[in-house]
Amino acid sequence: MIDYTNVSRCVAQLQEFIALHPEANEVRKALAVKLVYQGYFYEEIQTILGVSPSSLQFWKTSYEKYGIDGLRLQDKEAQKVLIKISQKLKLNDLIDLLNGKYLALRIPNYYPVREAKKISQELIEEKTLERYNRAPDVGVQRTGITFFETSCSVEMLKRYYEQAQVSIQALRKTCFPHLSPLDKLRLELQEIWVPGAHIENIHNQTMLVGVGRVFEDNFELPPHQDVFARDISDVGIPPAHPFDNFVTQLSANIYLQTPKSGGELEVWELKPSIPAREAIRDQEYKYEGILDRNSLPSATLKIKPKVGELILFDSGRIHGVRPCQDGPRVSMSMFIGYRSREKPLTYWS
Numbered sequence: 001m002i003d004y005t006n007v008s009r010c011v012a013q014l015q016e017f018i019a020l021h022p023e024a025n026e027v028r029k030a031l032a033v034k035l036v037y038q039g040y041f042y043e044e045i046q047t048i049l050g051v052s053p054s055s056l057q058f059w060k061t062s063y064e065k066y067g068i069d070g071l072r073l074q075d076k077e078a079q080k081v082l083i084k085i086s087q088k089l090k091l092n093d094l095i096d097l098l099n100g101k102y103l104a105l106r107i108p109n110y111y112p113v114r115e116a117k118k119i120s121q122e123l124i125e126e127k128t129l130e131r132y133n134r135a136p137d138v139g140v141q142r143t144g145i146t147f148f149e150t151s152c153s154v155e156m157l158k159r160y161y162e163q164a165q166v167s168i169q170a171l172r173k174t175c176f177p178h179l180s181p182l183d184k185l186r187l188e189l190q191e192i193w194v195p196g197a198h199i200e201n202i203h204n205q206t207m208l209v210g211v212g213r214v215f216e217d218n219f220e221l222p223p224h225q226d227v228f229a230r231d232i233s234d235v236g237i238p239p240a241h242p243f244d245n246f247v248t249q250l251s252a253n254i255y256l257q258t259p260k261s262g263g264e265l266e267v268w269e270l271k272p273s274i275p276a277r278e279a280i281r282d283q284e285y286k287y288e289g290i291l292d293r294n295s296l297p298s299a300t301l302k303i304k305p306k307v308g309e310l311i312l313f314d315s316g317r318i319h320g321v322r323p324c325q326d327g328p329r330v331s332m333s334m335f336i337g338y339r340s341r342e343k344p345l346t347y348w349s
């Protein structure tokens with residue numbers, strides 16, 4: 001245990017930490033605290049590093065209380081500021097999320113835990129479960145063909161539309177006699193969003209909405225973005241209606257079973273454009289949308305979902321899921337599209 005009255009020991013420890021090239025924000029905190037120990041006045045440090053005396057005081061206390069970890073508390077700080085936790089789905093929270101005020105909206109106990117566990121058991125036994133055709137080397141299985149997978153061929157797009165309604169009904173049946181968590185979400189979106197909400201119909205056909213997902217143990221879902229515009233252009237069949245007014249896409253996940261360890265959802269603040277994305281692609285994976293973790297800073301948020309919880313975030317931001325152990329991790333998922341306050345929300349998978 002380091003003696004925080006021993007100034008030179010503290011300076012050495014902080015210096016050692018800085019030399020490890022931690023996050024820019026952590027370097028700034030460690031440097032600021034080191035300067036305090038080296039006898040600089042708060043006003044001088046403020047001039048050098050542009051940090052307020054109150055932040056300085058806070059970081060120094062945090063360092064003395066928790067050691068170097070106290071300077072890494074950024075995760076918890078970020079969680080406080082960048083995550084909204086709410087008891088129910090509310091219009092204003094949704095608007096704030098769409099406007100980027102928060103990186104994630106968490107609604108714990110959105111779905112009753114007992115039913116969630118029952119449904120997750122049914123899902124695990126679902127015969128249609130298979131890995132994504134377009135990402136066969138990622139250990140995540142889903143119940144129905146998703147739009148993202150259809151770029152492989154026109155044949156796949158045909159199958160997608162043929163199976164869409166069958167898959168929607170099958171998932172509803174899996175939940176029976178309980179209300180499907182995704183049906184609950186679809187209805188609530190319709191109710192809170194004044195222009196309403198409906199299934200996306202980009203090719204004038206009913207799309208799939210809702211998949212059950214089972215995450216295999218020891219596989220990460222590597223960093224990626226989910227962008228409908230990109231999936232549509234990949235498919236090669238032009239949309240039946242103008243698409244240019246599509247502003248934000250949200251991922252909505254309701255968690256039904258969580259692993260003993262791992263399985264955290266990571267969200268980065270970053271939203272790279274197509275060329276920037278290509279430069280950081282992870283060549284190890286078949287799917288070209290997977291990004292190389294080593295080219296990224298550490299994630300802005302790391303969230304351990306709870307059973308029954310609903311989490312919404314902008315799927316255009318880089319995100320991923322850490323490998324889980326003693327799972328599986330089971331969830332239900334769909335995307336939500338936002339065009340403007342005057343237009344209905346849409347949802348699909």
Ligand SMILES: O=C(O)CCC(=O)C(=O)O
Pocket residue numbers: 221226251252253264265315319320321331333
């Ligand atoms: O399962 C999760 O926590 C998020 C998975 C994901 O990539 C998504 O829903 O877009």
Ligand SMILES: [Fe+2]
Pocket residue numbers: 224225226251315319
């Ligand atoms: Fe995703």
